[in-house]
Amino acid sequence: MRVEEIHAEMVSSVWKVLVAPGAEVGAGDTLVILESMKMEIPVLTERAGVVQELHVVEGEVLQEGDLIATVADA
């Protein structure tokens, strides 16, 4: 089973969490929306699957490289 790890690309805060572990997602779906540089930046999954782990909560401040979620093949 392939697992995609989704990391924060920049220092940001978690504005909205849109999925929960176990949710089925399609390629290009938004998992969370971060806030940085005064912008709302959606974080997408590159491929379809099931959200395995979710490591962030709304309001949390992320550093570059922090793990946000993992998506496993359905």
Added chain:
Amino acid sequence: MTTLHAVPTLPSPDPRDPEDRLLRLLDEGSLGLLAPRDTSGVLAARGTVAGSPVIAFCTDATVMGGAMGADGCRHVVDAIDTALRERVPVVGVWHSGGARLAEGVTALHAVGEVFAAMVRASGRVPQVSVVLGPAAGGAAYGPALTDLVVMGPAGRVFVTGPDVVRSVTGEDVDMESLGGPDTHGRRSGVVHVVTDSEAAALDTARQAVGLLAAQGSFGPAALGPGTDLRALLPERANRAYDVRPLVAAVLDGPGLELHPRWAPNVVTTLGRLAGRTVGVVANNPLRLGGCLDSASAEKAARFVRMCDAFGVPLVVLVDVPGYLPGVGQEWDGVVRRGAKLLHAFAEAVVPRVTLVTRKAYGGAYIAMNARSLGATAVFAWPGAEVAVMGAKAAVGILHRKKLAAVPPGEREALHARLAEEHERIAGGVDRALSIGVVDEVVEPSRTRRRLVEALAAAPAGRGAHGNIPL
């Protein structure tokens, strides 16, 4: 001098056969060998790609794993010099273990001559490389010196292989993670396009050659009805979005995106606009908020210089919040690497038109082909902002004392009012028009037409410089 030789028509069953690979690269029936097949490890040919004449060579992986010796290198040098003399693109197909060890320094010298030939041709004829197997040691720099590198799934590019790495540094790594498609497509930026099959890699090379060799001319009739391109942006002004659908819609359709996974916060795409080849540079807000950073500035700079060298006009789509702040960026040389983008735009003589879709802030505003760098024209969509920074942030600094002096309950209202005033005098598109840094506010539905008119009206130019792999 080179002469044409007859080609046997029966394909060989070995998938690494160089003649087979060249046959698949070139138009059917167009291949003519530049020299008879030998044991040199290189096969060179002339032919056509979508009707345009090209020169191509392929390392012969069926002989000593494609290792390069003096004779093979002479074929490559001859092929490149022929392409240069005839002013046609050259495509190199690579599957080579590097220099022939048994030939010693003779082989190294010959490989160096290949590099020199590539640099002689740099910026004068398009050079495209297709890496289908290992391209190790000396063979790694062959592709790296060319304008575009395409890699198939079995492509591996590295200077020193896993065994040497392990013995020197103790790092345990296989060939794929050391120099495979993911590594070079995402981390190093060595490869411009990664494909999922060998056939797709050769097709991509054909597409690249077609875009650079047969650039066409602007045919406004090909524009079609104007569509509302703004519908491709989110309604909320501060919401990030993927710019690639906008790039495809500004173009006649999806083009060939280069370095899609490396430094993805800037998009660099070769495509057609009203039938003519253009290069698009666009900030992508979905990645890093669209900020420029050291890697993306370097990526865009190299793209701009390549387009300038081959006379490809540029379209620059701007939606940039600024340069990415951070210690890592400064230590990574964002000043040195960002300077490359300023240099690339300012020296470019091809027509180059900028469109500000939402915002252009600070130093990144200048770097994205601003009026001051010599843009052919700068357009903006209605409501776009050109400023040193967002109005709210700016008044927070400019009126810090004034804001601190009012009771906390009134601070927010004052901040908003000051921001509105500031935008009117310092950041709005009207102000940008009045000082001449934006030439014209263009309706989204008329964008394609105005881009074509502006690019077509400018004198065609072509930069007289090589294309160093920045």
